[in-house]
Amino acid sequence: MGHEPVAVVGIGQTKHKKRRDDLSIAGLVREAAQRALDDAQMTWSDIDAVVIGKAPDIFEGVMKPELYLADALGGAGKPVFRVHTAGSVGGSTAIVASHLVSSRVHKRVLAVAWEKQSEGNAQFGLGGGKSGSIGAGGAFAPWIRAYIRKSGAPEHIGWQVAVKDRQNALRNPYAHLHLKDISIEKVRESPMMWDPLHFLESCPSSDGAGAIVLTDKAGGLAAAADGRPPAWVLGTSMRSEPSSFNGRDPIRPQAGVDCAWDVYKQAGITDPRNQIDVAELYVPFSWYEPMWLEGHDIAPVGEGWKMVDRGETAFGGSFPVNPSGGVLSSNPIGASGMLRFLEAALQVRGAAGEHQVDGARVALAQAYGAAAQYFAMWAVGSELPSS
Amino acid sequence: MSTQTSSTIQFPYKRTLGPVISRFFSELTAQRIVGIRSGERVIVPPMEYDPETGNALEPDFVEVGPAGTVVSWTWVAEPGKHHPLDRPFAYALIKLDGADTNLLHALDAGSEDAVSTGMRVAPRWRDEPVGRIDDIVAFVPGETPEGPAAGEAQDVQTMDYFSTITYTDVLSPTLERYAASMRAGVITGQRCPQCNRVFLGRGYCSVDAITLGEEHEETLPDYGVVSNYTIVTPTPYPGQKETEPFARASVVLHGDEMVIAQQQIIGIPVSEIRVGMRVKAQWFADDARNAAEITSKGWGTVAGFIEGWLPTGEPDEPAEQYMNRVF
Ligand SMILES: [Zn+2]
Numbered sequence: 001m002g003h004e005p006v007a008v009v010g011i012g013q014t015k016h017k018k019r020r021d022d023l024s025i026a027g028l029v030r031e032a033a034q035r036a037l038d039d040a041q042m043t044w045s046d047i048d049a050v051v052i053g054k055a056p057d058i059f060e061g062v063m064k065p066e067l068y069l070a071d072a073l074g075g076a077g078k079p080v081f082r083v084h085t086a087g088s089v090g091g092s093t094a095i096v097a098s099h100l101v102s103s104r105v106h107k108r109v110l111a112v113a114w115e116k117q118s119e120g121n122a123q124f125g126l127g128g129g130k131s132g133s134i135g136a137g138g139a140f141a142p143w144i145r146a147y148i149r150k151s152g153a154p155e156h157i158g159w160q161v162a163v164k165d166r167q168n169a170l171r172n173p174y175a176h177l178h179l180k181d182i183s184i185e186k187v188r189e190s191p192m193m194w195d196p197l198h199f200l201e202s203c204p205s206s207d208g209a210g211a212i213v214l215t216d217k218a219g220g221l222a223a224a225a226d227g228r229p230p231a232w233v234l235g236t237s238m239r240s241e242p243s244s245f246n247g248r249d250p251i252r253p254q255a256g257v258d259c260a261w262d263v264y265k266q267a268g269i270t271d272p273r274n275q276i277d278v279a280e281l282y283v284p285f286s287w288y289e290p291m292w293l294e295g296h297d298i299a300p301v302g303e304g305w306k307m308v309d310r311g312e313t314a315f316g317g318s319f320p321v322n323p324s325g326g327v328l329s330s331n332p333i334g335a336s337g338m339l340r341f342l343e344a345a346l347q348v349r350g351a352a353g354e355h356q357v358d359g360a361r362v363a364l365a366q367a368y369g370a371a372a373q374y375f376a377m378w379a380v381g382s383e384l385p386s387s
Numbered sequence: 388m389s390t391q392t393s394s395t396i397q398f399p400y401k402r403t404l405g406p407v408i409s410r411f412f413s414e415l416t417a418q419r420i421v422g423i424r425s426g427e428r429v430i431v432p433p434m435e436y437d438p439e440t441g442n443a444l445e446p447d448f449v450e451v452g453p454a455g456t457v458v459s460w461t462w463v464a465e466p467g468k469h470h471p472l473d474r475p476f477a478y479a480l481i482k483l484d485g486a487d488t489n490l491l492h493a494l495d496a497g498s499e500d501a502v503s504t505g506m507r508v509a510p511r512w513r514d515e516p517v518g519r520i521d522d523i524v525a526f527v528p529g530e531t532p533e534g535p536a537a538g539e540a541q542d543v544q545t546m547d548y549f550s551t552i553t554y555t556d557v558l559s560p561t562l563e564r565y566a567a568s569m570r571a572g573v574i575t576g577q578r579c580p581q582c583n584r585v586f587l588g589r590g591y592c593s594v595d596a597i598t599l600g601e602e603h604e605e606t607l608p609d610y611g612v613v614s615n616y617t618i619v620t621p622t623p624y625p626g627q628k629e630t631e632p633f634a635r636a637s638v639v640l641h642g643d644e645m646v647i648a649q650q651q652i653i654g655i656p657v658s659e660i661r662v663g664m665r666v667k668a669q670w671f672a673d674d675a676r677n678a679a680e681i682t683s684k685g686w687g688t689v690a691g692f693i694e695g696w697l698p699t700g701e702p703d704e705p706a707e708q709y710m711n712r713v714f
Binding site: 019020021022023024025026027030034043044045058060061071072073074075076077116118119120121123124128129130131132133134135137138141142143145146149150191192193194195242244245246247249251 | 397402435441545550586593618619620621626627628629637
């Protein structure tokens with residue numbers, strides 16, 4: 001007997017903002033979770049288990065917040081799990097929840113990931129609480145410089161991704177940044193934060209949460225029969241590697257390559273560029289779009305930037321990336337992976353509204369964390385997988 | 388003798404309270420305690436949702452207390468600096484009149500003998516309310532609240548939370564040897580017998596998961612080549628001392644043995660840092676070297692021993708050869 005097919009039948013997210021000063025942390029996660037339940041036409045009592053994900057506790061200064069949030073998410077008397085895999089955690093949270101269903105341990109699982117960055121300071125947290133934090137941008141900037149040098153990519157590629165994702169965000173009412181007048185000139189002229197990264201090539205700092213409800217095959221088919229097509233999970237994978245060792249390639253980490261091919265294999269994908277209709281990739285700094293296109297073998301090594309340059313990853317392009325606006329437009333860190341995963345599901349359900357990619361039947365979502373060393377990916381599709 | 392290192396981190400977090408807890412704290416500033424109705428029950432402090440079902444609650448607030456009955460308690464004979472009172476007291480679960488849940492708070496009863504389950508207690512209010520749970524300094528025996536006359540309610544939407552935590556690390560034998568070597572001005576690495584990679588003070592190979600010990604240790608050169616860098620524009624945050632752009636560079640040790648990341652290049656303006664530049668370690672003076680940055684997580688660091696890396700002035704190495712050596 002194989003795994004139980006898994007369906008995403010409910011999706012919810014908050015309006016992401018610099019500071020959700022109208023909500024407590026519990027209120028933030030409940031806003032997303034309630035929307036996911038409503039979308040699934042379920043109530044709290046229908047849920048068998050709850051999976052909660054967020055990035056390091058030092059960001060809000062609430063230690064083990066899953067304990068305080070268990071009853072806020074209807075978890076009294078139910079199994080509640082906390083997932084933590086740095087920036088990839090939103091994706092890992094969705095995957096852990098999907099495994100609880102695919103293994104037939106539970107039938108209906110709620111997965112919620114969140115961050116309330118405004119309560120603390122991520123630069124402080126990432127710097128271990130010390131002065132002189134280089135932040136995520138400072139950690140990634142040298143690798144981005146190496147990618148640019150190695151691939152020969154022209155510098156406007158980074159600016160172009162920064163503009164493209166912000167333009168996509170204008171279609172997404174939940175996105176944090178709505179920069180109506182974004183332009184190549186504005187990105188280029190914005191302050192240099194982590195040379196070679198400009199301010200507008202970097203993600204914002206956001207409060208937000210994302211939630212999904214997952215069910216077994218019967219739940220997915222029932223939703224479909226009710227005119228609410230689910231997203232079917234076609235493959236999931238997580239991979240890790242140590243942050244630093246002699247000879248590590250941080251530009252195209254092996255863990256990212258392996259993670260992608262594990263998902264492709266499960267989903268029956270042999271030609272990712274042509275068999276995937278839309279991708280939500282974790283791009284907190286503009287250059288990560290071409291880097292992940294290569295890092296997940298969607299483009300040949302050294303040619304990811306050419307896909308960007310030709311406009312193929314734009315909203316109307318042949319391989320749209322981040323129609324939601326991506327991490328560059330909303331970054332509630334712990335939730336950011338979940339937002340990629342739920343956007344992929346929205347796309348194949350045909351429920352993405354203004355940012356719906358026409359004919360999206362197979363979507364890929366990816367999240368990465370820490371020193372580009374933790375990966376979580378899934379592929380979802382509009383059709384129940386045959387096996 | 389084991390070596391310990393200690394570090395303290397602190398941060399002024401700012402909580403947004405949301406509509407329900409903000410109401411609770413706002414009422415406290417006027418010496419009123421409110422709960423919220425959930426079906427037949429009154430929950431104190433009020434919650435946004437029923438804790439048993441998760442269902443959202445309407446904002447149906449109910450004033451309770453201020454007096455109540457002790458349901459259970461424990462005596463704190465030796466209060467520490469984090470306790471709410473500086474003299475022996477009880478932590479008590481108090482069912483306020485009109486409430487169906489228990490409030491945990493301090494009870495200032497003088498002595499353990501004066502505390503009993505079922506006793507009646509009332510709040511002692513803080514002189515200047517700020518909209519926090521310790522606007523009730525403590526509960527006291529009896530029916531009568533203590534404190535100044537009640538003032539107007541303040542609108543409380545946020546709460547400051549100053550967090551401070553001190554970590555003490557006990558260094559592993561590998562890290563102790565590493566720290567001793569660094570104090571002597573010598574970088575010692577551990578070479579994995581399987582993959583030949585070199586690690587600083589780690590005690591194992593990150594790639595092969597092989598334990599590395601004293602027999603795998605060797606002296607490494609304290610000079611090399613800048614293989615990559617970034618110039619960081621510092622953002623302000625509590626505790627941030629940097630105000631001007633600063634650089635962090637990766638240094639490949641001579642012989643290509645390993646890369647030490649996130650190093651300072653000193654003696655030149657940040658704008659002059661180049662990939663391929665040859666540099667040498669600038670050690671702190673003997674008596675200024677310290678192991679405070681080394682933690683039991685198993686990572687050797689040169690911080691605390693090496694101040695930064697000084698350009699040697701020799702001709703650069705070809706940049707192309709080093710660009711990819713981030714690690
Ligand atoms: Zn090894």
